[in-house]
Amino acid sequence: MLDGAVVWMNARGNTEQWGTTPFSATPHLVELIHRYMTENATFVAEADGAPLGAVVLDTGPNPKMPIEPAGEPERYVRLLVSDRRCAGRGIGAALLARAAEETRRAGVELLRVDCWAGGGGELVAFYERQGFTPTEPFLSGTWPGQVLARRIGVPPGPGGQEG
Numbered sequence: 001m002l003d004g005a006v007v008w009m010n011a012r013g014n015t016e017q018w019g020t021t022p023f024s025a026t027p028h029l030v031e032l033i034h035r036y037m038t039e040n041a042t043f044v045a046e047a048d049g050a051p052l053g054a055v056v057l058d059t060g061p062n063p064k065m066p067i068e069p070a071g072e073p074e075r076y077v078r079l080l081v082s083d084r085r086c087a088g089r090g091i092g093a094a095l096l097a098r099a100a101e102e103t104r105r106a107g108v109e110l111l112r113v114d115c116w117a118g119g120g121g122e123l124v125a126f127y128e129r130q131g132f133t134p135t136e137p138f139l140s141g142t143w144p145g146q147v148l149a150r151r152i153g154v155p156p157g158p159g160g161q162e163g
Contacts, residue, residue, distance in 0.1 A: 001051065001054070001081045001082065001083050002024070004083060006020065006022055008087075014119050017119065040057060042055070052083050053080075053086070053092060054095070055077060056078045057103075058075070058076045059074065059075065061114060066139070067138060067147055070149075073109075074110040075111050077099055077111070080096065096130045103152045104152050104153065108152065109151055109152050110151065110152070111151075112147060113147070113148050114146065116146075117137060127148045132149060133149055133150070134146050
């Protein structure tokens with residue numbers, strides 16, 4: 001899916017977000033994705049046994065990114081990807097809804113994500129449509145990024161009080 005996303009973005013003129021080299025041809029990215037998938041909570045959207053998308057949740061941002069700690073418990077979207085052949089079918093939105101539900105189940109109120117902020121801000125706008133609010137822009141080298149946050153309602157705890 002990640003290789004397909006690079007091809008799809010490049011075909012649209014976007015060579016800056018993830019570059020032009022497939023993820024599978026870049027050893028450090030293969031290792032990073034392997035760590036994400038094995039060390040974090042991973043949820044895969046499927047249809048008829050075929051993966052359509054994935055979201056990876058962690059307890060904070062990648063420490064190599066220039067992003068300030070939240071200062072409170074959080075769940076952090078480390079990766080969100082969908083099969084570009086299924087673009088427009090709401091897979092990313094469904095996976096983010098799952099991330100919000102997992103955040104709620106953990107009793108955590110803050111869900112954050114960072115994304116590429118270039119290219120006219122289309123990706124930032126996507127996250128805003130999913131209920132996220134931009135909080136802090138950042139630069140990772142020359143790569144413009146944006147952190148976004150979403151407050152998650154935590155179900156009432158014992159005695160009917162907010163938990």
